[in-house]
Amino acid sequence: MVIPWNNQDHETATVSVPRFHVCSYFQLPLLKSEFAESHVHGKLPARMCQQSHTSCQQHQPLGVEASFFEYPKSTTLTHSTALTATSGRPTGFPLLLRPRVFQIGPSSAATTAIRDFLVRHGLRAVKSYYRARDISAWINEALQQGKPALHFLDEYDAYTDFLYPFFSRIAWCSEGCESHNENVTKKVHHYLHLVSTLMWHYPYSKFIFNTRTDVARWLASQMFNCWPSIDAKLNWTAWLNKHEECCNPSWGDLGNKQCWASKDLRLMKVPSEFRHEEWAHRVCCHSLPTFRWIWNSMHRGVKRLFKQHEKRLLIFPIEGDSAALSEFLGVTHKPAAWRKAHAG
Numbered sequence: 001m002v003i004p005w006n007n008q009d010h011e012t013a014t015v016s017v018p019r020f021h022v023c024s025y026f027q028l029p030l031l032k033s034e035f036a037e038s039h040v041h042g043k044l045p046a047r048m049c050q051q052s053h054t055s056c057q058q059h060q061p062l063g064v065e066a067s068f069f070e071y072p073k074s075t076t077l078t079h080s081t082a083l084t085a086t087s088g089r090p091t092g093f094p095l096l097l098r099p100r101v102f103q104i105g106p107s108s109a110a111t112t113a114i115r116d117f118l119v120r121h122g123l124r125a126v127k128s129y130y131r132a133r134d135i136s137a138w139i140n141e142a143l144q145q146g147k148p149a150l151h152f153l154d155e156y157d158a159y160t161d162f163l164y165p166f167f168s169r170i171a172w173c174s175e176g177c178e179s180h181n182e183n184v185t186k187k188v189h190h191y192l193h194l195v196s197t198l199m200w201h202y203p204y205s206k207f208i209f210n211t212r213t214d215v216a217r218w219l220a221s222q223m224f225n226c227w228p229s230i231d232a233k234l235n236w237t238a239w240l241n242k243h244e245e246c247c248n249p250s251w252g253d254l255g256n257k258q259c260w261a262s263k264d265l266r267l268m269k270v271p272s273e274f275r276h277e278e279w280a281h282r283v284c285c286h287s288l289p290t291f292r293w294i295w296n297s298m299h300r301g302v303k304r305l306f307k308q309h310e311k312r313l314l315i316f317p318i319e320g321d322s323a324a325l326s327e328f329l330g331v332t333h334k335p336a337a338w339r340k341a342h343a344g
Contacts, residue, residue, distance in 0.1 A: 098202075099204045100159070100204065100205040101123065101207075102159050102207050102208070103158070103161065103208045104163050104208065104302065105208070105298075106218065108222060111127065111161035114160055114208060114325075116339065117322060117337045118157075120334060120337035121332075121337060122331075125157065125159070130152075134162070135153065136194070143197065148201050149194075149197055150201075150202070166294065170268070171184050171290045172290070177268055188297045188298065191301075192301040192302070192305065196305055199309070206313075207302075207306070209302050209314065209315045211317055212318060215295060216232075218295065219291050220232035220233040220236060220239070221233065223288060223291055226246075226265055226266055227264055227265070229264055230242055243288060245259065246259035246284060247288075253281075255280075259280070267279065303315075314328040323335075
C-alpha cells in the first residue's frame with residue numbers, strides 16, 4: 001500500500017550486526033551447581049550452548065547464526081546481574097547479556113496490564129517514560145552516541161510501551177498535531193529498526209508482541225473520530241457505515257462534501273495550508289486505511305525479524321490466557337497478576 005502523504009524520500013536502513021565473543025569471563029544468574037565453573041573458569045554452561053553450535057567452548061565469534069542462548073526457567077530475573085562480554089568487541093561497545101524483557105506491540109493493547117504483570121512477578125519494569133522523557137528518546141540518543149541502546153536506563157529488567165511511534169490519533173501528525181506531515185512509513189521502519197537493534201544488543205532478551213484478536217477495537221481506540229455521535233468501540237458497524245457514506249471513492253477526490261458541512265462533524269483545527277474539505281477528507285477518510293496499514297506492517301515486520309529466532313518472541317493476544325506469558329518468561333504463574341488496567 002502506498003501512503004500518499006509520505007512525500008519524504010527515505011531508504012530502508014540495513015542493520016549491520018557486529019560479531020562478538022561471548023565466552024570470556026562474566027557472571028550469570030546460574031544454578032548453584034553451575035556457579036563455580038562459570039565464575040572460576042569463565043565458561044558458559046553446556047546447557048546454554050545448545051543453539052550456539054558449540055561456539056562457547058571453542059571461543060568462536062557470536063554472529064547472526066548463533067545469537068540466542070535461551071536462559072533457563074530457573075533463572076531469577078529479579079536478581080540478574082549486568083553481564084558484559086570483555087573480548088572480541090568494538091572498544092566501548094559491550095554486549096550486554098543480562099536477561100531483558102521488551103514489550104513491543106502497539107499501544108492500546110494492554111500495555112499497562114503487561115507492565116503490572118511483570119512487576120507482580122518481581123521484575124523491575126518501566127513504562128513509556130524515564131525521568132519525564134520518552135524511553136525511545138533515551139534509546140535514540142544512546143545509539144547516536146555509539147552506546148548500547150539502554151545505556152541511559154540500564155537498571156530495569158523489563159521495558160513496556162516504549163516503541164510504538166504514533167503519539168497522535170492522526171497518524172501523520174506529531175503529538176498535538178503541531179506538525180501534520182509526518183512520514184508514516186518511515187516511522188514504522190524506524191520502529192522495526194529499534195526492535196532489531198535491541199535483538200542484537202541484548203541476545204538474552206525476550207520480546208512480547210501484544211496484539212488483539214479484535215482489531216476493530218484497536219482501530220477505534222487509535223483513530224481520530226470525526227463522528228463522535230457514534231462510539232466506534234461500541235458500534236463499529238455503524239461507524240463503518242458512516243465512513244462508507246462519506247468516504248466511498250465514488251464521491252471523488254474529496255469524498256461526500258455534504259459530510260464535511262454537517263454539524264455532526266468534529267475536526268481538529270484545520271491547518272492554514274488546507275481547505276476545510278481537504279483536511280476533513282484527509283483526517284476522516286484516510287485514517288482507517290492508514291492505521292490498518294500500520295497494524296499489518298508492524299505484525300508482518302516483527303514476524304519477519306524473528307523468523308530465525310522464534311523462541312525469543314511471544315505473540316500474545318491480550319484476550320487469551322496470561323499463563324502463556326508466565327511460560328514464556330519462565331516464572332511461576334500467578335493468575336491474579338493479570339488484570340486489565342483499562343477497558344479500552
